[in-house]
Amino acid sequence: MVWPLSDDTNAIMLLYGWFGAEQQPLSLSEYNMLVEWLHRHQYRPHHLIDGVCNSAEVADETDLSHDRLKSLLDRRITLGFYLEEWQRRGYWILGRGDAIYPKRIRQCLGSQAPPLLFGTGEINLLDRGGVAVIGPDPVGQPPSESTRTIANLCAQHDYPTITAGSQEIATVTAENVVSAGGRLVWVLSGRQLSKPLEKKIRHAKASRKIALLASRSPADPRSMPQEPEIGRLLIALCNSAVYVDGTEFSVDPYDFRPAMETYQSRRTFFVWSDEYATRAVDQLLKAGGHIWKNEQDSIAAGLFEVNTEVGSEARTDCGPELESLALLQPVDARDRPEDQKQSNTALENSDIDEQTELPGHKDPSEYVQGELFDIHPEISQGGEIWKLTRNDPGYPASIRASMGDDAPRLILGVGEKNMTGRNRLAIIGPDSIPSARIKKVCEIATKLNRPVIVVGYLRMAREIVHVVHKCSGSVIWILDDEELKLRLKSPYQQALREHHLIMLAVKKSDMSKNSGLIGSLAVGLADEVLYVDGSNFGESSKREDRFGARVAALGRLEICRLLYGRKLSPEGQQVKERGAKSWVDEGAEIHNSVEENPGKYDDSWGQVQLF
């Protein structure tokens, strides 16, 4: 029974569920941070609403503020109204702590598994695997013919078909599956879930042959196209996938392709393409996909192969209590490293592949299209800005490796694009760092020829840029796209001209989804992260702790150092407790850290070895 919701799912709804636009619930990473805290103290989410633990305790030890958590948890009555409405509409809601939460999603996505799933229809279809039929919009050939073939095949073999989104390929696939009497899992955005169903789909629902699934709530106001989790969910749900090729101008709104690349070692992929294959298809084939020739070949190649990676055998060794705790865990030793390893391997391979110019293809920059990759005219005024998309060979592999799917889709830059450098040092910390300490750090870094990475436009950042430039050192300054206008100011123009400065930026629209994006970027790019402690006063505690948490979340604590004065501030203490190596004699430590790692780093961006 899905209704009533479990106490844990109620709590997750309060913390993570969207009820309209006025209040922003926790992001996935924030939620995972909270789960980590709950684990540490052997609590479960519902203890936060039962009063067994409270948000003040959480706030004391994490980056999450007490006020925000309290305010989210105070939405109980509002939650009651939404739940009633959703139950009346026939939806079910699964929390990551529910035993019925699909194992394959949890296992495949680890901490990226959505804490909540919303859906309607036959819930048991979610763990049955199936063939995914996907493609960008528009697809390259009339999709009805190819999808009908697959729909019929799946129906004949009593094998679920899985599709996603609302573009033509999905609707045609759904229609064909339903007409063929097959079973269908359709991954949608939350808002699409609330749309009334057509007659055929209703009938399929009544016959328990369809499940509609969304990882966002039907009341989630965020725009639909920015839902990479749809692509990830779909790949997690399927055993094999058929990618129907698009055109050079197609858009992949649900990030199917990156998800396929990530999980290609665990899924069988087919590509349906005409003779003029797009670059996307080439990449998928290189990553191990099969070209769809005919039905029999595809069956032989594993179209209906049951993926044994997920299933009932998972975690049968642990008792029910332990198992449900495991369900709550973000990424643990059992899930993530394997995923990460595979994904890293894939990325490394793909990086190497991408270094080679693909024959017959256009310049990568020509693939940059759509609003997502536009630069606001006001920002681009004055020229000089270059762009890197995640598909570009020049895109820093270190960022992709450390940030995974959260890596910004587009990086804008000013200054040297192929800057060489080694032992990059990211300096992070609150705005209350004493100037003398900043100056000292910068002077030492410059002396050792270490490029310095700095983020944002606060006093500390500007001071670092100023000092490093004055010492003729190099600095990489990470900003948001609007702040790129700073390049037109004379001191920075001079630094750019003298190749002492590179400005990088991500779009503000990306930052709205991930407020710590530029910080993560800095950590991703760095070979060493130096947390410079601030004073014991001021209101900067939240910002400081976020940096610490981010380094921890990116798994880069081993490169994190802590620099502080006579006393360690409470925030610095938190960073220290996270495992950052503390050190007082800063000059020696920076020097030593460089000496300890000779030759570890390569000189070019695309080939940096990480982890």
Added chain:
Amino acid sequence: MPSIERPDTLKEVALQYLRDAVCNADAQFRDGQWESIEQAVKGNRVLVVQRTGWGKTMVYTISTKLRRERGAGPSLMISPLVALMRNQKHAASTLGLNAQRMTGDNFDEWREIHKKLIKGEVDLLMVTPERLANDRFITNTLPLIADGLGMLIIDEAHCISDWGHDFRPDYQRIRRVQEMIPQGAAIVATTATANNRVVEDVRGQLGDGIQVTRGSLVRRSLQLHNFKIPEAGTRLAWMAWAIADHLPGSGIIYVLTRRDADLVAHWLQSRKIKAFAYHGDSGEREELENRLMNNDIKVLVATIALGMGFDKPDLSFIIHYQRPGSVVHYYQQVGRAGRGITDAYGFLLWGEEDERIADYFLDNAFPSQAEIDEVLGVLEETDGGLTLKEIMFRVNLKKSRIEKVLKLASLESPAPVIYEAGKAGAWYATGDVYGFQVPAERIKRLKEIREHEKNQMREYMNHDGCLMAFLQRALDDETAQDCGRCRNCTNRTEKSFLPKPEIIQEAEKFIRKRPIVIFPKRKWPISELSDHPIHETQQILPEFRASVGFSLCRAFDDNLGDEILMQRRRRSQYSEAVVDAFCEALKSRIQQEGIVCVTYVPPRNRRRHVPILASALASNLGLQLIDAATRVKTGRSQGDFKNPVQRSRNIADVFVIDAPCKSPTFLIDDIVVSGWTMATMAALLRYDGCPKVIPAVLVTRSLSE
């Protein structure tokens, strides 16, 4: 959850708020009042069962005030009583709370209220259960409250129980909502009328640890009286006599139907009593309430639209023109009087039509399985959704029956149908429940409850013991004892003296002679009913409309109506007496309206009643008879169709005008039910050049009759 101060301090603050609100520096909490407030402020659940006027409002307004001061979100109050909300708004303002109501009659204020909600300026938001059940509340209003709702107040909480006397479908959703709310949220449920069974049911639904406050229901200022007066005329005469000569102050007369509200109000006005009708169709209801509050009106003649929440402490009398559906309803309604004065009166009159009306409401309360199958069937077979009118086009059921089916089905969970508000607003099948069954058990139980209530009401009317104690016992009030004030306790019958016979005669004449107006239709139920230009727009253009018409009498209302219906069934033509009465009624209009011709609605079959009637009228009144129209399709009887869409469609292309009337004319028919035949004929005549068409019929009959 707000942090709680030391109870004593909090209590002192709360007491000061109470004193401010009631403008009395010595006021104290009533038993249970402070305890309820304290629990609500702590974020617990509270059920308050206390008589009207006890101070339930203070419990949730003071709780809201204290919670808001501690950073909680605004409170949401669900109440079926719009009239109460207006009073609540005022009461809340005395505590400095910003209370806003969102109801069907203040759409124009919603945008402003939304802005205030976004800014966090609203402390108490009041909505009706119907508004809450409307999806737009969830999609448009609720998301604006950034901090989430701080407290839920369920007024008339007995409605969330199936055992309650007051079945309101929309309360089913509220019941489920409160079941879904995790522990730790403040919920205050209040009712004045719940027996033990309902209290236990509500307590069970609100969950463990709920605090229940329950007190005596006796109202000591009230003198209750019962009179059996079967004839409507005598009751009218009695009321005119009593109100004009014997009842001080102002009061309310409760009636069961809108028609009776108008009838009684007009009668009292004719007796120089400042009386006004108050029902769903009355405009400016708020103004009427205000005028009564200010004693600018002697009496409001109201249906239950003037609900239980109307709070006028010095209301001195309540008269029931007909008996209400249950003892509990009666207790609630009569409890409006005498809250703030020492002497008040409650008169229960009952007549011969009461039983019929009660049965009608009982029989029509729930849709049948066949009706459910029919309505859901068309939705299930439709690819998209259907508007209500589109359903009416496909299903031959009365609009109210279709609405009942949709309401019942859409409140199920999961629901077989949902309403999607949009530009057109349409109903959709969900595919969740196929073959939805009428909740037979629940309906059976509700019908049994209502049957029991009806019998209990009958018992009350014949009761010879203390009337107040009877009411208290009916509500499981263990403190019930003889009041010493009611008619039976005091054996005082002086107020039951009947008025003079001439007043009774006047009242009877008033009922008979009351003009029965047929208002012209302004809009076709759907567009493009036929290819004829009169159907080109959905609006009936003014140049195609009929004028205001009239009817000689109303079916079942008096002897003449019954006689005409009998003649229609049994004779080949109407009697001379009927024709003469009709001529008498038409005569004055001829001069007034400049009528020159008479024409008629061609009959569907070989019955010649109407042509003969028209011919006799023309001959007696000296008007020209024109056989203007021919029926080109027999069609089916309008009586076969149950809703306006089907009726107007059935008649849309049936007539052809072959002899246009070029002068003002009477359009004659013997009976009018929905009026679409008249509207269609009038539009055709006017399209063909008739300057004025005045519908005139012998008898009107409503669809329910």
